[in-house]
Amino acid sequence: MKDRVILGMTLFVASEAVFFLMLVLAYASFHKVTGATAAAVLDPVKTGIFTVALLSSSFTMWLAERAREKETRGVGFWLFATIVLGSIFMIGQGAEYVHLITDKITISRDLFGSTFFTLTGFHGLHVIVGLILLALLFGLAVFGRKHEPTAIGMQAIAIYWHFVDAVWIVVFSMVYLWRYV
Amino acid sequence: MTDSARTHHTFNWLPDIPEYHGLWSWVTSIDHKQIGIMYILSALFFFIAGLVLALIMRIQLMLPMNHFVSQDTYNQIFTMHGTTMIFLMGMPLLFGFSVYLVPLMIGARDMAFPRLNALGFWIFLFGALLLYFSFVGGGAPAAGWFSYAPLTEKGFLSNPGVDYWALSLLVMGIGSVATGLNLIVTVVTLRAPGMKLQHVPLFVWMAVTTGWLVVLSLPALNAAIIMILFDRLLNTHFFNPTHGGSAVLWQNYFWFFGHPEVYILILPGFGVVTEIIPVFSRKTLYGAGFMAASTVAIGFLSFGVWMHHMFATGLGFSVLYVFALSSLLIAVPTGVKVWTWIATMWGGSIRFATAMLFATAFIIQFTIGGLSGVTFAVIPLDWQLTDSYFVVAHIHYVLLGGMMFAMIAGIYYWFPKVTGRMLSETLGKWHFWLMVLGFNGTFFGMHILGAFGMPRRVWTYPHGMPIVTGINFFSTLCAFLLAFSIFLFFWNMIYSFFRGKVAGDNPWEAWTLEWCCSSPPPPENFDRLPPVHSRRPLWDLTHPEEVKQKVGGHAS
Numbered sequence: 001m002k003d004r005v006i007l008g009m010t011l012f013v014a015s016e017a018v019f020f021l022m023l024v025l026a027y028a029s030f031h032k033v034t035g036a037t038a039a040a041v042l043d044p045v046k047t048g049i050f051t052v053a054l055l056s057s058s059f060t061m062w063l064a065e066r067a068r069e070k071e072t073r074g075v076g077f078w079l080f081a082t083i084v085l086g087s088i089f090m091i092g093q094g095a096e097y098v099h100l101i102t103d104k105i106t107i108s109r110d111l112f113g114s115t116f117f118t119l120t121g122f123h124g125l126h127v128i129v130g131l132i133l134l135a136l137l138f139g140l141a142v143f144g145r146k147h148e149p150t151a152i153g154m155q156a157i158a159i160y161w162h163f164v165d166a167v168w169i170v171v172f173s174m175v176y177l178w179r180y181v
Numbered sequence: 182m183t184d185s186a187r188t189h190h191t192f193n194w195l196p197d198i199p200e201y202h203g204l205w206s207w208v209t210s211i212d213h214k215q216i217g218i219m220y221i222l223s224a225l226f227f228f229i230a231g232l233v234l235a236l237i238m239r240i241q242l243m244l245p246m247n248h249f250v251s252q253d254t255y256n257q258i259f260t261m262h263g264t265t266m267i268f269l270m271g272m273p274l275l276f277g278f279s280v281y282l283v284p285l286m287i288g289a290r291d292m293a294f295p296r297l298n299a300l301g302f303w304i305f306l307f308g309a310l311l312l313y314f315s316f317v318g319g320g321a322p323a324a325g326w327f328s329y330a331p332l333t334e335k336g337f338l339s340n341p342g343v344d345y346w347a348l349s350l351l352v353m354g355i356g357s358v359a360t361g362l363n364l365i366v367t368v369v370t371l372r373a374p375g376m377k378l379q380h381v382p383l384f385v386w387m388a389v390t391t392g393w394l395v396v397l398s399l400p401a402l403n404a405a406i407i408m409i410l411f412d413r414l415l416n417t418h419f420f421n422p423t424h425g426g427s428a429v430l431w432q433n434y435f436w437f438f439g440h441p442e443v444y445i446l447i448l449p450g451f452g453v454v455t456e457i458i459p460v461f462s463r464k465t466l467y468g469a470g471f472m473a474a475s476t477v478a479i480g481f482l483s484f485g486v487w488m489h490h491m492f493a494t495g496l497g498f499s500v501l502y503v504f505a506l507s508s509l510l511i512a513v514p515t516g517v518k519v520w521t522w523i524a525t526m527w528g529g530s531i532r533f534a535t536a537m538l539f540a541t542a543f544i545i546q547f548t549i550g551g552l553s554g555v556t557f558a559v560i561p562l563d564w565q566l567t568d569s570y571f572v573v574a575h576i577h578y579v580l581l582g583g584m585m586f587a588m589i590a591g592i593y594y595w596f597p598k599v600t601g602r603m604l605s606e607t608l609g610k611w612h613f614w615l616m617v618l619g620f621n622g623t624f625f626g627m628h629i630l631g632a633f634g635m636p637r638r639v640w641t642y643p644h645g646m647p648i649v650t651g652i653n654f655f656s657t658l659c660a661f662l663l664a665f666s667i668f669l670f671f672w673n674m675i676y677s678f679f680r681g682k683v684a685g686d687n688p689w690e691a692w693t694l695e696w697c698c699s700s701p702p703p704p705e706n707f708d709r710l711p712p713v714h715s716r717r718p719l720w721d722l723t724h725p726e727e728v729k730q731k732v733g734g735h736a737s
Binding site: 002003007011012014016019021022023026029033107108111114115118122 | 293294297358362363365366369370371396397398399400401403404405407408411415416417418419424425426427430434
């Protein structure tokens with residue numbers, strides 16, 4: 001790993017991993033009190049479908065990277081697909097939030113609200129940042145010069161995007177699937 | 182060698198660096214030397230602020246039942262003193278040293294991400310100003326530098342002080358992660374041609390280990406701070422026991438960050454001393470490999486000892502044993518370092534310039550602080566001494582007598598390189614002896630106060646305890662002596678900056694790469710680099726016959 005951009009992004013992701021570890025631990029440490037609420041109010045099937053959308057966006061991101069490396073067409077297309085899949089996930093999260101809040105389950109209601117909204121909210125924030133980065137790449141792919149976006153730039157943002165997906169796998173298992181253990 | 186071609190090629194994405202003049206060239210600078218200097222100057226500014234706060238506390242504690250400040254003010258002052266010295270003085274000072282020296286020591290043109298470097302500095306500065314704005318913005322934080330919950334919850338402290346504390350540390354924490362990451366990437370990607378990792382100066386090893394600790398521990402603080410902010414601003418319940426939250430959770434988070442933080446602060450100090458001692462002993466560093474390895478060992482271990490800050494919270498016995506053991510264990514690599522410094526001095530032709538005096542005092546005082554630190558790993562002693570003045574004595578021996586003495590040694594050592602002028606040795610020796618007296622006089626007695634059971638962070642103490650009153654009175658007098666020595670130090674820096682002896686490129690006859698460029702270094706650092714075959718490239722230059730042996734006759 002001699003490239004400064006890739007190394008820098010990897011270290012940033014390592015730092016973010018510790019950040020999310022702390023949020024996940026906060027959720028997990030109160031599970032005894034909050035587990036029942038989670039089981040009662042969350043819908044693992046609906047969110048599971050949106051999860052599939054997010055995880056497949058990692059795949060399309062990989063295809064976009066590969067297209068860039070092999071200098072074939074399709075960089076823009078696969079980036080666009082990634083953005084669409086990521087946005088579908090965010091719409092799913094938004095719908096879930098609206099549903100919970102209309103049921104009076106808010107961040108200040110109880111420990112479940114506190115830990116759930118903080119954890120998933122920060123993840124959602126990271127997805128939004130990722131979508132902005134992807135939109136920049138897409139803009140460069142469509143309107144940029146021939147060598148843009150650079151392979152290194154795409155690789156760096158891909159590292160971030162895969163990381164955001166990986167975090168969601170942990171969050172989803174922890175928050176939505178714990179009840180089946 | 183094609184070094185100049187290389188450095189220009191590596192940095193061709195940067196605009197030309199403007200000349201060093203005018204405020205504008207500093208505000209817009211992305212040059213690591215200017216940013217390093219700005220870090221150090223801000224750190225020294227906040228050092229004075231923290232010192233003034235400390236003196237107010239000492240005046241208050243000079244006599245029993247004194248009324249110099251109120252209880253509330255006293256709480257704000259010790260909180261601001263601690264937070265200032267750790268986050269506004271300690272961290273920017275070590276970042277300043279690292280950012281200034283690391284590229285020079287590895288023969289690079291600049292940091293790997295120069296703009297990120299500038300961002301890190303400005304984010305720190307405004308975060309720091311935000312903290313001090315709290316004095317006029319509704320009240321300073323008053324819950325101590327580690328802000329234990331639930332005291333920080335809104336029900337207990339309703340003025341916005343804790344919000345300022347949290348926001349400011351969050352902002353600075355993000356900047357610190359950026360700078361830590363930048364240091365690692367710089368050393369991995371921009372070392373001079375031929376400079377292997379075992380040729381990298383020990384200061385750089387320590388700076389990189391610090392970088393790792395920053396990258397992996399600061400986010401824990403950031404996460405905890407976000408939770409306490411949410412608790413206060415959005416009525417969440419993370420650390421609020423009345424709603425099922427856990428106050429101990431905050432302690433776990435804080436010290437998971439806080440113990441690596443201690444090593445973040447001390448490791449660059451170790452690095453400075455490790456550079457200075459061989460140069461002034463005219464010997465190579467004894468056991469350099471052990472020095473590097475023990476640094477990395479400390480880095481790893483520092484993530485596994487945090488609960489020794491929490492022995493009094495009622496942890497289970499198995500937890501107590503594990504963390505007592507790991508805390509005792511970390512004394513081993515630290516002991517290796519002390520041994521290495523002493524062994525380097527042993528039999529050397531030692532020159533006691535001011536820098537070397539401070540480095541020597543560092544070893545002694547840090548060892549005292551280390552010994553009192555190991556005391557806390559012994560659980561029964563910890564239960565007796567926790568939250569007493571013994572802890573205050575310990576932290577000041579480690580951070581003031583240790584880290585700050587090392588950093589001052591570093592300022593005496595590198596001032597000629599940074600400014601082109603020598604600091605006055607006469608003033609320096611006055612500074613040194615007064616500071617040693619002032620420091621030890623102020624803090625040594627606190628060990629005894631702590632053993633007597635005087636609790637820290639309490640604004641006063643009752644009449645009728647002659648020993649406690651006596652030690653406190655003496656401590657206050659010595660604190661003013663300490664402050665006077667710091668005044669001499671600042672006067673020395675200002676005077677020598679304008680009137681000091683011109684230094685030349687290498688006044689100490691040192692061996693690392695930063696001494697081969699002019700003093701102060703030109704904007705582009707190096708025209709061409711000497712070949713690097715060892716940890717002492719400048720020594721190799723003057724002793725070519727030894728290099729031939731080392732690299733098998735290919736040293737051209």
